[in-house]
Amino acid sequence: MDEIHSKNGKTQEIQKLIKLSHVAKDRTHSPYSQFRVGAALLCSDGTVFTGCNVENASYGLTICAERTAVVKAVSEGHRDYTAIAISSDLKNNFIVPCGACRQVLAEFGTHIEVYMTRPDLTYHKMTVGELLPLCFTPDQLTREKIAVVSGQNPEGSTVSEIPKLIKSNGLEAEELLSGEQ
Numbered sequence: 001m002d003e004i005h006s007k008n009g010k011t012q013e014i015q016k017l018i019k020l021s022h023v024a025k026d027r028t029h030s031p032y033s034q035f036r037v038g039a040a041l042l043c044s045d046g047t048v049f050t051g052c053n054v055e056n057a058s059y060g061l062t063i064c065a066e067r068t069a070v071v072k073a074v075s076e077g078h079r080d081y082t083a084i085a086i087s088s089d090l091k092n093n094f095i096v097p098c099g100a101c102r103q104v105l106a107e108f109g110t111h112i113e114v115y116m117t118r119p120d121l122t123y124h125k126m127t128v129g130e131l132l133p134l135c136f137t138p139d140q141l142t143r144e145k146i147a148v149v150s151g152q153n154p155e156g157s158t159v160s161e162i163p164k165l166i167k168s169n170g171l172e173a174e175e176l177l178s179g180e181q
Helices: 012-025 065-075 099-106 138-142 159-168 173-178
Strands: 037-043 048-052 081-088 113-117 123-127
Touching: 012 037, 012 048, 012 065, 012 081, 012 113, 037 065, 048 065, 065 081, 065 099
Parallel strands: 081 113
Antiparallel strands: 037 048, 037 081, 113 123
8 A cells, every 4th residue: 555566566457457548648638738647447347448638728628537437437337446547747756636536536436546657657556535535425425414494594593584693693794794703
Protein backbone atom coordinates (compact mmCIF):
# COMPACT_ATOMS: atom_id res chain seq x y z
CA MET A 1 0.00 0.00 0.00
CA ASP A 2 1.23 3.48 -0.90
CA GLU A 3 4.36 2.07 -2.48
CA ILE A 4 6.07 3.00 -5.70
CA HIS A 5 6.59 -0.01 -7.91
CA SER A 6 8.95 -0.56 -10.80
CA LYS A 7 7.94 -2.21 -14.08
CA ASN A 8 9.51 -5.47 -12.93
CA GLY A 9 7.38 -5.78 -9.80
CA LYS A 10 3.95 -5.67 -11.43
CA THR A 11 1.65 -8.54 -12.05
CA GLN A 12 0.89 -9.14 -15.71
CA GLU A 13 -2.71 -7.97 -15.26
CA ILE A 14 -1.69 -4.63 -13.73
CA GLN A 15 1.10 -4.17 -16.27
CA LYS A 16 -1.44 -4.66 -19.07
CA LEU A 17 -3.85 -2.22 -17.42
CA ILE A 18 -1.14 0.42 -17.16
CA LYS A 19 -0.11 -0.05 -20.78
CA LEU A 20 -3.74 0.25 -21.90
CA SER A 21 -4.06 3.55 -20.03
CA HIS A 22 -1.03 4.85 -21.97
CA VAL A 23 -2.58 3.73 -25.27
CA ALA A 24 -5.83 5.52 -24.35
CA LYS A 25 -3.83 8.68 -23.63
CA ASP A 26 -2.94 8.82 -27.33
CA ARG A 27 -6.64 9.28 -28.20
CA THR A 28 -7.30 12.42 -26.14
CA HIS A 29 -8.92 15.55 -27.46
CA SER A 30 -6.92 18.12 -25.48
CA PRO A 31 -6.30 21.09 -27.80
CA TYR A 32 -6.66 23.69 -25.01
CA SER A 33 -4.55 22.35 -22.15
CA GLN A 34 -2.29 20.01 -24.12
CA PHE A 35 -2.57 17.81 -21.01
CA ARG A 36 -3.16 14.27 -22.21
CA VAL A 37 -4.65 11.73 -19.79
CA GLY A 38 -5.60 8.11 -20.35
CA ALA A 39 -7.33 5.60 -18.11
CA ALA A 40 -8.00 1.87 -18.10
CA LEU A 41 -10.71 0.54 -15.78
CA LEU A 42 -10.64 -3.13 -14.73
CA CYS A 43 -14.01 -4.74 -14.02
CA SER A 44 -14.37 -7.65 -11.61
CA ASP A 45 -15.07 -10.01 -14.53
CA GLY A 46 -11.78 -9.03 -16.22
CA THR A 47 -13.30 -6.67 -18.80
CA VAL A 48 -11.30 -3.47 -19.33
CA PHE A 49 -12.75 -0.14 -20.45
CA THR A 50 -10.42 2.65 -21.54
CA GLY A 51 -11.04 6.37 -21.52
CA CYS A 52 -9.27 9.60 -22.37
CA ASN A 53 -9.88 13.23 -21.53
CA VAL A 54 -12.11 15.08 -23.97
CA GLU A 55 -11.87 18.86 -23.71
CA ASN A 56 -14.41 21.40 -24.85
CA ALA A 57 -14.13 25.09 -25.70
CA SER A 58 -16.69 25.55 -22.93
CA TYR A 59 -14.22 24.30 -20.31
CA GLY A 60 -16.83 23.12 -17.82
CA LEU A 61 -18.02 20.51 -20.31
CA THR A 62 -14.63 18.78 -20.40
CA ILE A 63 -14.67 15.16 -19.21
CA CYS A 64 -11.68 13.45 -17.63
CA ALA A 65 -10.25 10.11 -18.73
CA GLU A 66 -11.32 8.30 -15.56
CA ARG A 67 -14.93 9.41 -15.88
CA THR A 68 -14.93 8.54 -19.59
CA ALA A 69 -13.89 4.98 -18.71
CA VAL A 70 -16.55 4.70 -15.99
CA VAL A 71 -19.28 6.06 -18.29
CA LYS A 72 -18.32 3.57 -20.99
CA ALA A 73 -18.37 0.69 -18.49
CA VAL A 74 -21.73 1.67 -16.99
CA SER A 75 -23.27 2.11 -20.45
CA GLU A 76 -22.23 -1.47 -21.24
CA GLY A 77 -23.74 -2.86 -18.02
CA HIS A 78 -20.57 -3.07 -15.87
CA ARG A 79 -20.67 -1.59 -12.37
CA ASP A 80 -18.23 -3.69 -10.34
CA TYR A 81 -14.61 -2.49 -10.59
CA THR A 82 -11.39 -3.64 -8.98
CA ALA A 83 -8.77 -1.23 -10.36
CA ILE A 84 -8.06 1.74 -12.60
CA ALA A 85 -4.76 2.84 -14.12
CA ILE A 86 -4.22 6.49 -15.04
CA SER A 87 -1.51 7.88 -17.32
CA SER A 88 -0.25 11.26 -18.46
CA ASP A 89 2.86 12.85 -19.92
CA LEU A 90 4.15 14.09 -16.54
CA LYS A 91 7.78 12.98 -16.65
CA ASN A 92 8.72 13.10 -12.97
CA ASN A 93 5.35 12.97 -11.23
CA PHE A 94 2.59 10.43 -10.89
CA ILE A 95 -0.72 11.53 -12.36
CA VAL A 96 -3.47 11.77 -9.73
CA PRO A 97 -7.22 11.79 -10.30
CA CYS A 98 -9.04 15.09 -9.75
CA GLY A 99 -11.61 15.41 -6.99
CA ALA A 100 -14.57 14.88 -9.32
CA CYS A 101 -13.08 11.64 -10.64
CA ARG A 102 -12.35 10.45 -7.10
CA GLN A 103 -15.99 11.04 -6.17
CA VAL A 104 -17.29 9.26 -9.29
CA LEU A 105 -15.06 6.26 -8.51
CA ALA A 106 -16.25 6.31 -4.88
CA GLU A 107 -19.80 5.82 -6.17
CA PHE A 108 -18.72 2.30 -7.14
CA GLY A 109 -16.54 1.50 -4.13
CA THR A 110 -13.76 2.86 -1.98
CA HIS A 111 -11.91 -0.46 -2.38
CA ILE A 112 -10.99 0.22 -6.03
CA GLU A 113 -7.22 0.28 -6.50
CA VAL A 114 -5.90 3.35 -8.33
CA TYR A 115 -2.61 2.98 -10.19
CA MET A 116 -1.19 6.45 -10.78
CA THR A 117 1.57 6.15 -13.35
CA ARG A 118 4.44 7.93 -15.07
CA PRO A 119 5.51 7.50 -18.71
CA ASP A 120 8.24 5.05 -17.65
CA LEU A 121 5.42 2.72 -16.44
CA THR A 122 6.29 3.03 -12.76
CA TYR A 123 3.30 3.58 -10.52
CA HIS A 124 2.00 4.59 -7.12
CA LYS A 125 -0.96 2.55 -5.87
CA MET A 126 -3.68 3.74 -3.48
CA THR A 127 -7.34 2.91 -3.02
CA VAL A 128 -10.16 5.33 -3.78
CA GLY A 129 -10.88 5.46 -0.04
CA GLU A 130 -7.31 6.54 0.66
CA LEU A 131 -7.47 9.19 -2.07
CA LEU A 132 -10.82 10.53 -0.87
CA PRO A 133 -11.25 9.95 2.85
CA LEU A 134 -14.67 10.72 4.32
CA CYS A 135 -16.19 10.60 0.83
CA PHE A 136 -19.92 10.72 0.18
CA THR A 137 -21.08 7.23 -0.80
CA PRO A 138 -24.47 5.80 -1.83
CA ASP A 139 -25.00 4.17 1.59
CA GLN A 140 -25.26 7.63 3.14
CA LEU A 141 -28.54 8.15 1.29
CA THR A 142 -30.10 5.28 3.25
CA ARG A 143 -28.99 6.39 6.72
CA GLU A 144 -31.51 7.61 9.28
CA LYS A 145 -32.58 11.21 8.77
CA ILE A 146 -34.62 13.67 10.79
CA ALA A 147 -38.26 14.04 9.84
CA VAL A 148 -38.98 17.20 7.87
CA VAL A 149 -42.50 18.40 7.12
CA SER A 150 -42.91 20.22 3.82
CA GLY A 151 -42.60 24.00 4.31
CA GLN A 152 -40.88 23.67 7.67
CA ASN A 153 -37.26 23.69 8.71
CA PRO A 154 -35.91 20.73 10.74
CA GLU A 155 -36.82 22.40 14.07
CA GLY A 156 -40.47 22.59 13.01
CA SER A 157 -40.63 26.33 12.37
CA THR A 158 -42.14 27.58 9.15
CA VAL A 159 -40.09 29.73 6.82
CA SER A 160 -42.09 32.82 7.80
CA GLU A 161 -41.09 32.31 11.46
CA ILE A 162 -37.35 32.33 10.79
CA PRO A 163 -36.92 36.13 11.29
CA LYS A 164 -38.58 35.74 14.74
CA LEU A 165 -36.16 32.92 15.61
CA ILE A 166 -33.20 35.02 14.51
CA LYS A 167 -34.40 37.98 16.59
CA SER A 168 -34.91 35.74 19.63
CA ASN A 169 -31.28 34.70 19.31
CA GLY A 170 -30.14 38.33 19.54
CA LEU A 171 -29.73 39.08 15.84
CA GLU A 172 -31.78 41.22 13.55
CA ALA A 173 -32.45 39.67 10.13
CA GLU A 174 -30.85 42.66 8.42
CA GLU A 175 -27.67 42.21 10.48
CA LEU A 176 -27.52 38.53 9.58
CA LEU A 177 -27.97 39.21 5.89
CA SER A 178 -25.45 42.04 5.83
CA GLY A 179 -22.84 40.02 7.73
CA GLU A 180 -22.77 42.46 10.66
CA GLN A 181 -23.06 40.76 14.05
